[in-house]
Amino acid sequence: MPAAVKEQKKKKHILRKILCVLLAIILVIAVEKIISVNWHSNPKNIQYYETDNRYIANGNSPFVSAHRCGGGIMPEESMMAFENCVKNGNFNVDVFEFDLHITKDEELVLLHDETLDRTTDSKEVFGVENAKPEDYTYDELRKLNIGAKFENEKGEMPYASLKGDEGPESLKIVKVDDLLDYLEANGNYDYIIEIKNGGEAGKKGVDILYNILLERNLLDKVIFGTFKEEVSLYVDEKHPDLKRSATINEVLDFYKAAMSDREDFEVNYIALQIPYNMPYRMAVNLGTTKVINYAHKHNVAVQYWTINKENELEYLASIGADCIMSDYPDKLYSIIHKN
Helix, strand or coil: CCHHHHHHHHHHHHHHHHHHHHHHHHHHHHHHHHHHHHCCCCHHHCCCCCCCCCCCCCCCCCEEEEHHHCCCCCCCCCHHHHHHHHHCCCCCCCEEEEEEEECCCCCEEECCCCCCCCCCCHHHHHCCCCCCHHHCCHHHHCCCCCCCCCCCCCCCCCCCCCCHHHCCHHHCCCEHHHHHHHHHHHCCCEEEEEECCCHHHHHHHHHHHHHHHHHCCCHHHEEEECCCHHHHHHHHHHCCCCCEECCHHHHHHHHHHHHHCCCCCCCCCCEEEEECCCHHHHCCCCCCHHHHHHHHHCCCEEEEECCCCHHHHHHHHHCCCCEEEECCHHHHHHHHHCC
């Protein structure tokens, strides 16, 4: 076969592959849009029930929650981000959401990931990859710039060049004691607090957090969360007055009960903290009035994470969500209050 003919066949084969990939992408987008439209609930289906759960909005606007303290606007889990939410005159936050890890010297500090790599300059400072907060003391962790990897919506990294003492106090790792003291002195907020550690470290973290909240009389202002089943069970056993959200298994049990409208359904938690914009929404849709109504019927608040798209913020607000967690609480506030 002549070389020119072979080359032509090769080009046609490549073109067919490209077309197949493009068609597959178009099909996935089309299916997602169809499902999204068909699975949207009518706000007229919202039902109201008598409740003593203060986290249920019950016809009022959903509570505005700053996810990771508004980590889309300022470096996540930093005092800089909290200060922005507190002092900014363009929006208000009702609920602060943040994550905790236990340190080597048993302090609780704010951090989402299991390691420090994604958000800090830990690799440069400590000389290792995958540095974990539990392997360092609080004072050692304070050497880090927790805004080193932050990128704003313009693609800028305004704090990346700050090294050591060049960085402000507001970009050093935050201890939960200091954070709560600051927030309580500057407003009246509720909190969604997640401990990331599992096992014995997670249980120890719960004990420390519980005592901090008890000392500050904040137990009634906090919903505790964790992805670690054993830590939730520990809370039920040791600290039953610490309100918590459902575990992953409890969410699945709840969903099955909601779909069949089970009457004899009882729970140990006060809130569902659940996603909406996840791939498995095609199989399990948690963002419906059916889910929300069933939760409210059983005195459970419905709090969604992490909602950053404006159309999803608008939709969940319209169908009775009690709280929406967003990296952009400014956008959420504007949508809810139509500013």
